[in-house]
Amino acid sequence: MSDxxxxxxxxxxxxxxIAGQLLAMCPAMAVTASxxxxxxxxxxxxxxxxxxxxxxxxxxxxxxxxxxxxIFIVLIASLVTLVDLSLNAWLHELYKVLGLFIALIVVNCGxxxxxxxxxxxxxxxxxxxDGLAMGIGFTLMMVAIGAVREVxxxxxxxxxxxxxxxxxxxxxxxxxFDGGALLMxxxxxxxxxxGGLLAAKRALExxxxxxGVVVAQSA
Amino acid sequence: xxxxxxxxxxxxxxxxxRVMRLVMLALLPVxxxxxxxxxxxxxWLWLITVGSAMLFELVCLRVSGRGGPxxxxxxxxxLAGWLLALTLPPWSPWWIAVIGSFxxxxxxxHAYGGLGQNPFNPAMVARVALLISFPLEMTQWVAPAPLxxxxxxxxxxxxxxxxxxxxxxxxxxxxxxxxHVKTEASRGVDLLASVPSFGAAAxxxxxxxxxxxxxxxxxxxxxxxLFLISRRVIGWHVPVAxxxxxxxxxxxxxxxxxxxxxxxxxxxxxxxxxxGAFFIATDLVTSPATVTGRLLYGLAIGFLSWVIRSFAGFxxxxxxxxxxxxxxxxxxxxxxxxxxxxxxxxxxRAA
Numbered sequence: 001m002s003d004x005x006x007x008x009x010x011x012x013x014x015x016x017x018i019a020g021q022l023l024a025m026c027p028a029m030a031v032t033a034s035x036x037x038x039x040x041x042x043x044x045x046x047x048x049x050x051x052x053x054x055x056x057x058x059x060x061x062x063x064x065x066x067x068x069x070x071i072f073i074v075l076i077a078s079l080v081t082l083v084d085l086s087l088n089a090w091l092h093e094l095y096k097v098l099g100l101f102i103a104l105i106v107v108n109c110g111x112x113x114x115x116x117x118x119x120x121x122x123x124x125x126x127x128x129x130d131g132l133a134m135g136i137g138f139t140l141m142m143v144a145i146g147a148v149r150e151v152x153x154x155x156x157x158x159x160x161x162x163x164x165x166x167x168x169x170x171x172x173x174x175x176x177f178d179g180g181a182l183l184m185x186x187x188x189x190x191x192x193x194x195g196g197l198l199a200a201k202r203a204l205e206x207x208x209x210x211x212g213v214v215v216a217q218s219a
Numbered sequence: 220x221x222x223x224x225x226x227x228x229x230x231x232x233x234x235x236x237r238v239m240r241l242v243m244l245a246l247l248p249v250x251x252x253x254x255x256x257x258x259x260x261x262x263w264l265w266l267i268t269v270g271s272a273m274l275f276e277l278v279c280l281r282v283s284g285r286g287g288p289x290x291x292x293x294x295x296x297x298l299a300g301w302l303l304a305l306t307l308p309p310w311s312p313w314w315i316a317v318i319g320s321f322x323x324x325x326x327x328x329h330a331y332g333g334l335g336q337n338p339f340n341p342a343m344v345a346r347v348a349l350l351i352s353f354p355l356e357m358t359q360w361v362a363p364a365p366l367x368x369x370x371x372x373x374x375x376x377x378x379x380x381x382x383x384x385x386x387x388x389x390x391x392x393x394x395x396x397x398x399h400v401k402t403e404a405s406r407g408v409d410l411l412a413s414v415p416s417f418g419a420a421a422x423x424x425x426x427x428x429x430x431x432x433x434x435x436x437x438x439x440x441x442x443x444x445l446f447l448i449s450r451r452v453i454g455w456h457v458p459v460a461x462x463x464x465x466x467x468x469x470x471x472x473x474x475x476x477x478x479x480x481x482x483x484x485x486x487x488x489x490x491x492x493x494x495g496a497f498f499i500a501t502d503l504v505t506s507p508a509t510v511t512g513r514l515l516y517g518l519a520i521g522f523l524s525w526v527i528r529s530f531a532g533f534x535x536x537x538x539x540x541x542x543x544x545x546x547x548x549x550x551x552x553x554x555x556x557x558x559x560x561x562x563x564x565x566x567x568r569a570a
Contacts, residue, residue, distance in 0.1 A: 181318070181352035188348075192326070 004129055004136050006057040011133025016139040017110040018194075019201050024110035028145060029190040031101050033153070036161045038146030039139065044083055046135025048105050049114060052076045053131030056119040063120070075108070081107045093163050110138065141197070148193045151176060153184030235334070238252050238503070240292035241452050245443030246301060246498065252439055253432030256363040257309035259377030261432060265304040267381070268316040272300025275324035283329065284372045295334050299323050302342035305433035305494060306538070307349075313381050315353065319345040339503045343538040350538070362427035363395035393429035396489040400481065411476040414485070424488040432536075433494035437487070445498025452552040453501040456513040461496035462487065464521020473528065480529060490528070495520070496536040503547045512548075512555035520544045 014020060018028050024045075031041040036059055055075050063071050077103055085101045087095045095102070104110065118125040151157055158172040167173075254262050276296030289298075303319050323345035331337045349358045366524030370391075372380060394402065396417050403413035417428075425436025433440070446451045465486050472480035486492060491499075500506065500520050507516050520540045527536020 179353075182350075182354070183348050183352040187350075188353065196332070 002128060007126060007130045008133045011130060011135075011137040012140070013137070015116035016137040016141060017113075017134050018070075018138060018145075019198060021113065023113050024108050024138060027101060027108060028142065028194060029187060030104075031098070032142055032190060032193075033145040033185045034150040034156075034160070035096065035115050035143050035158050036164050038142035039158075039161075040094055040143075040164050041101060042139025042142040043134070044087065044098070044102055045105055045108060045111070046080050046139055048076065048083055048131065049080050049135040049138075050128060050131035051109055052111055053114055053127040054124065055079070055118040056115040057122060057124045057127035060120045068120060069112070069116070071118075072112060076111055076115070077106045089138055096164070097160070106114070110134070144197060145190065145193050148197070149184045151180075152193075153180045153182060153186075153189055155180040183191065228435040235295060239298045241450055242298055242498065243294065243301065244465055245304070245446045245452075246511055248438040248443060249436040249494075250301070250432060252304065252426065252436040253305070255307070255366050255396070256426060257361070257362050257432065258366045259360075259370035259374045260372065260380060262374075263378055263381045263391060264307060264309060264311055264313075264564055265301070266314055266321055268304035268307070269300040271317045271320040272296045272303070272324050273376065275320055276329075277331040279325055279333070282334070285333070293306045293334065296328075296339070296456055297340045299328065302433075302494075302498060303345050303547065304539075306342065306346045306431050306474065308357060308359050308361070308431060310380070310387055311356060315349060315356055318352075319349050322348045335504050337504055338548070339542055340502050341500060343499060343541045343545075347542060350533075358398065359387060360393055360395050361387055362399070362429050364391060365433075365486045395430045395434065395534065396428065396485065396487050397528060401534040404479075410481060411478050414481070425564060428487075428489075430492070433498075434489070434491050435460055437493040440493040447497065447501075451479075453497070453503075454510075454513065456510055457501045457506055457517040458496040459515025460514045461500050461521040462492065464518035464523075465492055465496075465525050466521070468522060468525045486525065486528070490535050491537045492521075492524070495524070495541060499537070499541055500544075505548060507548050507551045507555065509552070509555045509557060510552040516548065518543050519547070521536035 011017075017024050018027075027041050027045070047074040052072075052075055056072055059071075059075075075150070080103065084099075087102060088099070105166045114130060118130050122130070147157060152158065155175065157174040157176065159175075161172040162170040181189075184193070227447040246325055250265065253264070273291055273296050276291060300323070301460055304316070307315060307319065316549075323341040326348075327339055327341040328334070328337045371377070394417075396414075399417050400410055400413045403416075404410070417444035424437035425439075426437065428435065444453075444458055448455050448458070469481065469483040469486045473482045481489075496517075500517060507513050521535075523540035523543055524537045527533060527539055533539070
């Protein structure tokens, strides 16, 4: 059981795809101009990640290690094509917003990274859970970056969320103020916000470590 | 700083604070002239920019545990705020100044490690961030409304305007020369018609035209710059190279095609060339270390700002040019490294 706990903890915080491993920088910079886009991209990536981890793990004994990377890429590319076509068919409005970036999930190094460093060496169930944990951790970071950029850059939060999640989620769409600093929506904003969030994560961990030391000493 | 004690070293008592105070002294005449030209709004804006820059410096130093009794004594934050204030439209609302100070001090300076560690000029980073973020507010220029002339708002009215960012009356808004010719060119009016229609004030260097404080009073900025060179605070290489890099292509292009290229005189006096050449590009932290490097760096800044002014979407490109070249400084320093005595004299390569 503690295996799963560690996998979850790794994916969500310690080894978070964006905030811990600094992988998947391309979508983390390009798609996070708004929280909704970040969420959509995160969910699509999570779907691909769970499926690719499961597939890679189930064929791991059949894959010769010399050609493992091309094989993983072919698997991932097929899955991404599936997600791409499904989104186009059933969530066409969202597809029009995200469409350009969905195909790019193939080259998301985070997914290949998990296939290479985890799924190709681990049991099926572990790999599937790892894919889910990594995907959720990725999605949370994407939403966090997107939310900060959207609030500072255009004064809204979760604009067009009903497009992604259905009309029932229209209550998420907030308008905080008019205008905003355009810079945050433009590429530099992505780097600034990512830097700020990474610094915040490290500060949190340093603080927790200090408190841990204090507790250990007083005990 | 400890004073060296052993023999061949001598210390002239200089310090960061002394350099910063000399630069401020050199900026004083043009700042006062700007206060006179643009009245109370400019004075309040300057106070709030410098004040918030010092406040952010205090916060950053305290948070990073470097606060001490000499905190803020070096004046570097005040100078960064001062330079930023000189590049803002004089009637900007308060939050432009405060956001600008935040970007300059917290992001461009302290995120990189504080005084002496920043690769980019803080005031220019702030100005570019503001220009890109708030294009509307950052291009709202006003015609001069001098103090005591009754045309501008009085102290209280100006403060209210600053705090509640009320819109500027249309009668007072005006364009800068560089902005004016850019707009006119986009409507198909060439320079032969658009420059005379702006009036002669743009190129006399006295500054009775719309712009930031640093874009007006060019002669006073030049005087301040020469004072700094005479006191050996800055070298002559960067300013001369910047002005040459700007003027030579401007003269060539103007001579060949006066309808589409401004004269060197306009390039020198209508925009931020003087402030940039003497006060921005010469920043000790963000400019190269060697003479060759400084000449290269200056020439490239001048040339790039001419290119941006002449061909790009923005009317004034000095800040962009400075930032681009700031990014090149490590490379310039690497390739202009002086030969070490006794090494590599014969084959020209470092041994």
